[in-house]
Amino acid sequence: MIEVDQITRFYGDHLAVDNLSFKVKKGAVHGFLGPNGAGKTTTMKMLAALLPPDSGRVLIDSVDVSENPREIKKKIGILLETPPLFMDMEGREYLEYVARLRTVSKKDLKERVDFVLEKLGLQNFENRLLGNLSKGYKQKFGVAQAIVHNPEIVILDEPTSGLDPQAVMEMRELIRGLKDEHTVLFSSHLLREADLICDDVTIIANGKLMVSAPINEIQNSLSEKTVINIVTKSLSEDSLALLQKYPFVENALVEQKSDGFYIKVLADSLVDNREEISRFMVEQKLGLLEMTQEKPDLEKIFFEVVKRNER
Amino acid sequence: MIYLIFKKELKSFFKSPLAYVLAGLFSLVMGWIFFNLLYSFVENIQALPQGPGGGELQFVNHVVIKLFGNLNFLLLMICPILTMKMFSEEKKDQSIDIYFSSPITDWQLVLGKFFASFLMGVFILSTTFVFPVIAVMAGVEDYSFSISGYLGLFLNLACYLSIGLFASSITRSQIIAALFSFVIILGFWLISWVIQLSSNYFLVEILKQATMVSHYENLVKGIFGTHSLIYYITFTGFWLYCSKKSLESRAW
Numbered sequence: 001m002i003e004v005d006q007i008t009r010f011y012g013d014h015l016a017v018d019n020l021s022f023k024v025k026k027g028a029v030h031g032f033l034g035p036n037g038a039g040k041t042t043t044m045k046m047l048a049a050l051l052p053p054d055s056g057r058v059l060i061d062s063v064d065v066s067e068n069p070r071e072i073k074k075k076i077g078i079l080l081e082t083p084p085l086f087m088d089m090e091g092r093e094y095l096e097y098v099a100r101l102r103t104v105s106k107k108d109l110k111e112r113v114d115f116v117l118e119k120l121g122l123q124n125f126e127n128r129l130l131g132n133l134s135k136g137y138k139q140k141f142g143v144a145q146a147i148v149h150n151p152e153i154v155i156l157d158e159p160t161s162g163l164d165p166q167a168v169m170e171m172r173e174l175i176r177g178l179k180d181e182h183t184v185l186f187s188s189h190l191l192r193e194a195d196l197i198c199d200d201v202t203i204i205a206n207g208k209l210m211v212s213a214p215i216n217e218i219q220n221s222l223s224e225k226t227v228i229n230i231v232t233k234s235l236s237e238d239s240l241a242l243l244q245k246y247p248f249v250e251n252a253l254v255e256q257k258s259d260g261f262y263i264k265v266l267a268d269s270l271v272d273n274r275e276e277i278s279r280f281m282v283e284q285k286l287g288l289l290e291m292t293q294e295k296p297d298l299e300k301i302f303f304e305v306v307k308r309n310e311r
Numbered sequence: 312m313i314y315l316i317f318k319k320e321l322k323s324f325f326k327s328p329l330a331y332v333l334a335g336l337f338s339l340v341m342g343w344i345f346f347n348l349l350y351s352f353v354e355n356i357q358a359l360p361q362g363p364g365g366g367e368l369q370f371v372n373h374v375v376i377k378l379f380g381n382l383n384f385l386l387l388m389i390c391p392i393l394t395m396k397m398f399s400e401e402k403k404d405q406s407i408d409i410y411f412s413s414p415i416t417d418w419q420l421v422l423g424k425f426f427a428s429f430l431m432g433v434f435i436l437s438t439t440f441v442f443p444v445i446a447v448m449a450g451v452e453d454y455s456f457s458i459s460g461y462l463g464l465f466l467n468l469a470c471y472l473s474i475g476l477f478a479s480s481i482t483r484s485q486i487i488a489a490l491f492s493f494v495i496i497l498g499f500w501l502i503s504w505v506i507q508l509s510s511n512y513f514l515v516e517i518l519k520q521a522t523m524v525s526h527y528e529n530l531v532k533g534i535f536g537t538h539s540l541i542y543y544i545t546f547t548g549f550w551l552y553c554s555k556k557s558l559e560s561r562a563w
Contacts, residue, residue, distance in 0.1 A: 048412060050408075050411050050412060050561075051561070070414040070415075070416075071414070073412060073413060073414040074414050076412070077412075078408075078412050080405065080408055082404070082405040084404075084405055084406040084407070084408040084409045084412075085404075085406055086319075086323070086406050086409075087404070087406075088323055088326055088327070089323075097315070097319055098409055098413070100315055101312065101315060101409065101410070101413040101414075101415060102413050102414065103414060145409065
């Protein structure tokens, strides 16, 4: 089990992680979500003993990471955003080298590398130079190095980033498959991804914890809410302020595009409020072009918690 | 772990054409220099003043010392090339994270790379091992100068490489790493030129101990003192320590 206990980390004057606490259950796939620059990578580095926190502590199986980082590193496999590959090495050669660095014995080496190559479907690439592989396969070798020493915990930082749709699907399948043998913490800014893969999620923004809970619990807590998507020709700040004063409006996010203003309203009610909103739009002469209502998915939850933090 | 990293680096070096291009160019230039030194020695042997050591001493003065001077100068060019990618390339493509996420110490990483680069340097220098053999075959009986000369050369190699490793550890650019190490090594050479310009005895003595050039000159002349050995070990150790500190800065 991973326990993150009030960790804070600065880069110079910039506060990257702010008093963050959450727990990752043993054997779970835990999604670590947040917008770009939220502090996900910094947190993951602190979990893997790559970076010490300025304050607070990370406990893995009740052992403080900063007290014995070398022992902790044997228990963790990490893939940061860029797969750490030696481009002049062949696939098997690379995995054997990494496994030896991570104290896999010579006796178990072949068996372990064979297992990982098979698990990730990389048998046909074991004699290929890593520098000549496609991005998808490089990413797979990135995951392979993270699990080659059979760690208890696997940390993956945006593992599907930059992959083509086929490779994304394969990677998601792979992460789900890791659950049998490892505790997986993986970060993403694609929330639908977490929805598909994770048991629990932690959402952070600006280095602060927004929410950390089982994914179905979060969805249930927000099941009483609806999202109304509105498109108008014009929008003034006054009109937006008035809209936000409606009692059922929890939050409203505006994006200006070439063909109008796209407004997302998170409504704290299951009642259909579209009639009231459309009347308001007409009164304000905003030029209502479109309006739809939907149940919130994880994307909306994310939008809601992040905006709540900004207010 | 040191041996593991050492082996990986050597394998990578010998896989790349750089190893053979460097060794080829080095042996070509040094062969040409050795040939010219020998030719000029044979041409002028009659005109050279005959001292107490006879022709052999003249050979040492006019061929061996000059040859080792040139070898040392070429090392100044080659060492930054050998070390420039050691850390900078891995920092750039982030493959260095493999080491940081493994249960190894920064010392193991630095020493693994240092020993590997040292052996690369020895490989390149090995193309010149034929010169003393030629000299012995030509009738030169005292080859102790060659042994102490090569000892000095290897110790200088260790110094230059440790500087090169440090330069590579502070940047992601191989070119900047090479230039930076070249400038630092050159800086130590410049000290020896300052010595020649100064008349202050204490300053000269201090500077003499600070630069590897004067220690190397002594070794090439067959003068070996423990203070030189301590100097080389301290110097190399200092720059390796700086490399380790530079790697640690990732946590700052």
